[in-house]
Amino acid sequence: MSGLKNMQTTSYKDVFEKIRVNFLFNHPFLSVLALSIETSYDENKNSAFLTNGFKITIDTKKLEKYTKEEITYLYAHTLLHIVLKHPYRQKTRDSYIWNKACDIVINNILSTFTNVGSRPTDEIFDLTLKDKCVEEVYEIFYKKKKEEIGKTNPNKDGTLDSNEYDKSKLDLDEVYVKNEKIDQEKLDGIIIQALSIAKKASNLYEGMSIEIDTLIKPEINLSDELKEYLISSFFEKQLSYERPNKRFISNGIYMPGTKKLNDNLNIYIALDSSSSVTLDEYKKFLGIIGEIADSFYEYNVEILPFDLKVRSEYIIKFDSFNPLSSDELLIPKSNGGTNFDECLRYLKKSSEVRNDSLLIVLSDGEFELTESLLCNTLFIISNKKNLRKFEKDGRVIQFNI
Numbered sequence: 001m002s003g004l005k006n007m008q009t010t011s012y013k014d015v016f017e018k019i020r021v022n023f024l025f026n027h028p029f030l031s032v033l034a035l036s037i038e039t040s041y042d043e044n045k046n047s048a049f050l051t052n053g054f055k056i057t058i059d060t061k062k063l064e065k066y067t068k069e070e071i072t073y074l075y076a077h078t079l080l081h082i083v084l085k086h087p088y089r090q091k092t093r094d095s096y097i098w099n100k101a102c103d104i105v106i107n108n109i110l111s112t113f114t115n116v117g118s119r120p121t122d123e124i125f126d127l128t129l130k131d132k133c134v135e136e137v138y139e140i141f142y143k144k145k146k147e148e149i150g151k152t153n154p155n156k157d158g159t160l161d162s163n164e165y166d167k168s169k170l171d172l173d174e175v176y177v178k179n180e181k182i183d184q185e186k187l188d189g190i191i192i193q194a195l196s197i198a199k200k201a202s203n204l205y206e207g208m209s210i211e212i213d214t215l216i217k218p219e220i221n222l223s224d225e226l227k228e229y230l231i232s233s234f235f236e237k238q239l240s241y242e243r244p245n246k247r248f249i250s251n252g253i254y255m256p257g258t259k260k261l262n263d264n265l266n267i268y269i270a271l272d273s274s275s276s277v278t279l280d281e282y283k284k285f286l287g288i289i290g291e292i293a294d295s296f297y298e299y300n301v302e303i304l305p306f307d308l309k310v311r312s313e314y315i316i317k318f319d320s321f322n323p324l325s326s327d328e329l330l331i332p333k334s335n336g337g338t339n340f341d342e343c344l345r346y347l348k349k350s351s352e353v354r355n356d357s358l359l360i361v362l363s364d365g366e367f368e369l370t371e372s373l374l375c376n377t378l379f380i381i382s383n384k385k386n387l388r389k390f391e392k393d394g395r396v397i398q399f400n401i
Helices: 009-026 028-036 068-083 095-110 134-151 180-200 206-216 222-234 279-294 341-350 384-390
Strands: 038-041 049-051 055-058 235-240 257-260 265-272 299-306 316-319 358-363 376-381 395-398
Touching (some): 009 028, 009 068, 028 068, 049 068, 068 180, 095 134, 095 206, 222 395, 384 395
Parallel strands (some): 038 055, 265 299, 265 358, 358 376, 376 395
Antiparallel strands (some): 049 055, 235 257, 299 316
């Protein structure tokens, strides 16, 4: 069947009305979205369909090469981007690789549907990734790209000739932030309604189960991420009554504590006092550190505020026998620059840092790292543009309490 050439926008509107009727009878959850999401007809930079998570923009000129069946498929594809909140889940990830991962996951899902038109031949499709969520697929391609960059000279725009994903398929736009809270609440209501309909017919939408589970799973906060990191890095994955969890003892409840590989958990916190991180954020962060450390049996923590040098007059130390007091958190901000290397030099000279210690860096990431690290290092960065800057040096988490 040939494409729909020379059709007017009004004619395309009729086409989409018929598609929505098809969804109403065959895929009611898609119909809920199609009837609720704002749709406009305008020129798109890359693809025929574009969504920012709130609305859909359709470029009728780019539709000319597709049949009605293929347009139906692409419409369903775009609606799935919205119901699975792909624009929002991107966060600080590479937009090109994220879009590619989302398209693969959606096309795998749609391969299990009936009555959703025909998949265009230029759509990327890989059934070997059918049991993975978007975040997992993204990690696979992100690591692959890093390996390719090490072996291949990228083009001027940063892409590689070996990457088969066509930029004309980029259909995710930046999330629109104006009135985001109001729009988000409205959108969430629509999505919840659509997902509830889909879950009632779970036998028809089994291919969506992994994505839905990922979507409804609560976000992991910084406290949980830190605790997971500490447990996986420094503790055996078993519980023991030899050292009960102190948090429950005061209530007369004896719960097993985490069995540690070593006698003490040693944490050094490099606190950037020249960054945009506020004192209130310091306190929240340090409160989390104290809470996490206190859930283990023995620990030693040393806080090292720094700007162009370590501010030794404000160094704070606490341990399992002398816990952190909020009165100690009087760390004034400085107007100086940032030199994290000075922290590393200080630790080399002033502390007996063991290989099994942990160094946590709290900063906006506006510095260069030239000194060698001394131990496991966790970078907690407030400025999202610097998140990938330190990936080669240790674990990186965005600071967003």
